[in-house]
Amino acid sequence: EVQVVESGGGLVQPGGSLRLSCAASGFTFSDYTMSWVRQAPGKGLEWVSYIMSSGGNTVYADSVKGRFIISRDNAKNTVYLQMNSLKPEDTAVYYCARGGIVWKLWGQGTLVTVSS
Numbered sequence: 243e244v245q246v247v248e249s250g251g252g253l254v255q256p257g258g259s260l261r262l263s264c265a266a267s268g269f270t271f272s273d274y275t276m277s278w279v280r281q282a283p284g285k286g287l288e289w290v291s292y293i294m295s296s297g298g299n300t301v302y303a304d305s306v307k308g309r310f311i312i313s314r315d316n317a318k319n320t321v322y323l324q325m326n327s328l329k330p331e332d333t334a335v336y337y338c339a340r341g342g343i344v345w346k347l348w349g350q351g352t353l354v355t356v357s358s
Contacts, residue, residue, distance in 0.1 A: 244268035244347060246338045251352030254328055262323040262352060264338030272296075272316040275342035278323045280334035281351075288334070292342040293321060301342075306332075328356045 250262040264276070277292040291302045291312040300312050311324040321338060333356050339345035 246340065246347060246349040248336065248338045248349040248352040251336060251354045253355045253357065255358050256328060256330060256356055258328050258356070259324070259326045260328065260354060262325065262336055262338075262354070264321045264323075264349060266319045266321070266338075266340070269340075269347075271319040274340050276314060276321040277339045277342055277345060278312060278321075279337045279339050279345065279348075280332075280354075281337070282331070282334040285334075290336070291323065294342070325354070328354075330356050332356050 245268055246264050246266045248264045254260050273295055275292055275294050278290040279287055280290050281287050289303055290306055291310060293300045293312045293314050297314045309327045314321040335351040335353050337351045338349045340347035
């Protein structure tokens with residue numbers, strides 16, 4: 243089955259850190275750019291970051307630049323999002339998606355709540 247499954251969300255205090263993981267299966271992971279996209283409560287989708295297939299190139303939204311780091315391990319078919327200096331406005335469901343601009347495969351999402 244072709245799928246991506248996110249994990250690692252939870253409740254964290256402002257200023258804290260969290261690492262999300264996304265495990266891919268059913269397709270040749272190393273052939274694809276992978277993205278993280280989020281949706282805050284009551285708001286639309288916001289692209290967060292993407293990483294090219296080789297892992298050499300990464301791009302971030304201005305809202306997370308300098309705080310979040312995307313990485314991947316093609317041997318483990320997994321993409322990660324290290325989130326540091328978290329803010330309440332980072333509260334959202336975070337989705338892993340296959341693709342850099344057009345996302346044709348999504349996971350179920352993992353909820354990140356930043357609150358004291």
